[in-house]
Amino acid sequence: MIFAPVGIAHLTRDNTDLLRAAACGKQRLRVTTAAQLNGTPHIGTVVTVLSVFAVASHAVDILNLPATVIFDALDNAPAEQVEIDGEVYTRTVGDLIDSGHIDRADRVSGFERLLRWAADRSQVRYEFRPYSIYQALPPVRTCLHIMASRLDDFRPIVAPADGIIRIRPRCPECRLMEKSAKNLSINAGDGVVHLDSLCPVHGRYAETIDISGTDGWYDANTPVRSIQKGFLLAAEGELYQACSVSVDGADWGGAWHAHVLAPALATLGIPAAEWPVSVFTPLLLDRSGGKLSKTLYVRYGAAYADLPEAFLNLDVLLDQYGDDALDAIWTEVTRWAAEPSRLHRSYTVDYLADLIRTPANAPALDRRSV
Numbered sequence: 001m002i003f004a005p006v007g008i009a010h011l012t013r014d015n016t017d018l019l020r021a022a023a024c025g026k027q028r029l030r031v032t033t034a035a036q037l038n039g040t041p042h043i044g045t046v047v048t049v050l051s052v053f054a055v056a057s058h059a060v061d062i063l064n065l066p067a068t069v070i071f072d073a074l075d076n077a078p079a080e081q082v083e084i085d086g087e088v089y090t091r092t093v094g095d096l097i098d099s100g101h102i103d104r105a106d107r108v109s110g111f112e113r114l115l116r117w118a119a120d121r122s123q124v125r126y127e128f129r130p131y132s133i134y135q136a137l138p139p140v141r142t143c144l145h146i147m148a149s150r151l152d153d154f155r156p157i158v159a160p161a162d163g164i165i166r167i168r169p170r171c172p173e174c175r176l177m178e179k180s181a182k183n184l185s186i187n188a189g190d191g192v193v194h195l196d197s198l199c200p201v202h203g204r205y206a207e208t209i210d211i212s213g214t215d216g217w218y219d220a221n222t223p224v225r226s227i228q229k230g231f232l233l234a235a236e237g238e239l240y241q242a243c244s245v246s247v248d249g250a251d252w253g254g255a256w257h258a259h260v261l262a263p264a265l266a267t268l269g270i271p272a273a274e275w276p277v278s279v280f281t282p283l284l285l286d287r288s289g290g291k292l293s294k295t296l297y298v299r300y301g302a303a304y305a306d307l308p309e310a311f312l313n314l315d316v317l318l319d320q321y322g323d324d325a326l327d328a329i330w331t332e333v334t335r336w337a338a339e340p341s342r343l344h345r346s347y348t349v350d351y352l353a354d355l356i357r358t359p360a361n362a363p364a365l366d367r368r369s370v
């Protein structure tokens, strides 16, 4: 392996150096990550989740503080798309689980299996937090109210293309949500946020979000949720005497951090010393150099990056390779967690395939011709 020199790796001897100042005087580490519940985890998600626990576990050792991993299970991800009169409407994973149209176990059991394995191996406890709980947390709603009160300040940050801030209610009758949000209006009142929208079947409807309570539900799209999470983690630093760390794939660093999260935290007036620490884990790349994507695999099938199915589906990976596969990935990510030159780079799927030992009864994870 060759490690090209990168700036941040020169600044640090150990990755925990990036947490050191924020952890000073704190009682605990709260390490947060998130994933959409859009099916069985694929290898990229597996690598990210194991990296989160590895980063937490390494920080426990170096900083001598207890840690909890908070896994935000995004069941507000779209699970169904409906087109009516040329407009696109969606229903969420959570709504389709509630209505019995999809099986909760199909969406959740793969993640739970992975989280239990990682917690057991790392000896770091975790909390599984569904989106319905997240959207009702007091700091998350406080941030919602601030954004709703200052829509024009946040438009260029969360919606640079069309200026439409997507904090969407769903139809109380049929739970359809308007994807474009063109009929959405957002109004901040005293201690509440009013959301008004239009259902193609049931007409106009309104939702009231109580800022100091848990009444109401809204879907925050990705930039809004990301900003709320930054606000939440900053608040939790004080609330739990915690060093708040968010660990996500490197696609949430770079442009996302520069254009969305950092400007938003500054606009919210949060002092830099209270910003959560962001740690970005290596991306897993397909053979074209793009981020490994399950969506692309589903769309283009086996032609996409010439990958074995085990890489797209945790269940298949474990059926074919057993826990040895997780052991092999764990050994690798624990090195990423400690060493700056290993953390601040990407890895190809072929590199990962070479790490996963091949039991005698499993098909070889070899390099097939592209």
Ligand SMILES: [Zn+2]
Binding pocket: 171, 172, 173, 174, 175, 176, 199, 200, 201, 202, 203
């Ligand atoms: Zn409706």
